[in-house]
Amino acid sequence: MKDDDSNSTKPLGPGSPEEFQEMVAEVASLAWESAGKQSGGALDFWLAAERYVRGMTAMVARAPWWPFLDEETFARMRESSAVYFMRIRELAHLMWQAGGEQCGTPLDIWLAAERHILVVMAAAIRTTGSAPGAGAALARAFRTFSPTAHLERIRRTAYVLWEETGRQSGHAFDNWLDAEEEVLNSLMNGTAKTVELMAKGKPASGQRSGPDH
Numbered sequence: 001m002k003d004d005d006s007n008s009t010k011p012l013g014p015g016s017p018e019e020f021q022e023m024v025a026e027v028a029s030l031a032w033e034s035a036g037k038q039s040g041g042a043l044d045f046w047l048a049a050e051r052y053v054r055g056m057t058a059m060v061a062r063a064p065w066w067p068f069l070d071e072e073t074f075a076r077m078r079e080s081s082a083v084y085f086m087r088i089r090e091l092a093h094l095m096w097q098a099g100g101e102q103c104g105t106p107l108d109i110w111l112a113a114e115r116h117i118l119v120v121m122a123a124a125i126r127t128t129g130s131a132p133g134a135g136a137a138l139a140r141a142f143r144t145f146s147p148t149a150h151l152e153r154i155r156r157t158a159y160v161l162w163e164e165t166g167r168q169s170g171h172a173f174d175n176w177l178d179a180e181e182e183v184l185n186s187l188m189n190g191t192a193k194t195v196e197l198m199a200k201g202k203p204a205s206g207q208r209s210g211p212d213h
Helices: 017-034 042-061 071-079 081-098 106-126 134-144 147-164 172-189 192-199
Strands: none
Touching (some): 017 071, 042 106, 071 134, 081 106, 106 134
């Protein structure tokens, strides 16, 4: 009796160099379109797409439902890259403004923002209970994520850390970095409900909360 290939389980994602290049090209094109098809920066789009594809496939491969992931769901997850890049641009712009519109190079700021959005992606994938819901969960995480609320959450956490260290001057940058790590760790280690609340800018249970502006 001949095996039914449609029911066989096979790894998804870039299994060969050719498949990897094809997937990166697809994501880079989506990123370029989401940026208004601006001229120049083709290499930047390509490298960012490479990081997205490598990151997404590595995260999905660690999920318990990975063997049951179907082509349609995986394709939907790739399509979420357009919103992914839009959120990075929004967050990078806010980080640039928060730094007085002069701190760091554009690439440094982009990579810093990208790191935060990658954690959002990882948290959404980690808290997904099944393969069919993975594509929807990733799309929802990127759609509901608020860069403004995310930075405000870090600011409030940094304020609490400053108070806990005796309000010492000269440690603002260190407090901010520590606050970033705390917020990102909360996303990575939180439950699905915690991740959803934090993505929408709402305080999660046990999370530090500094004063309003």
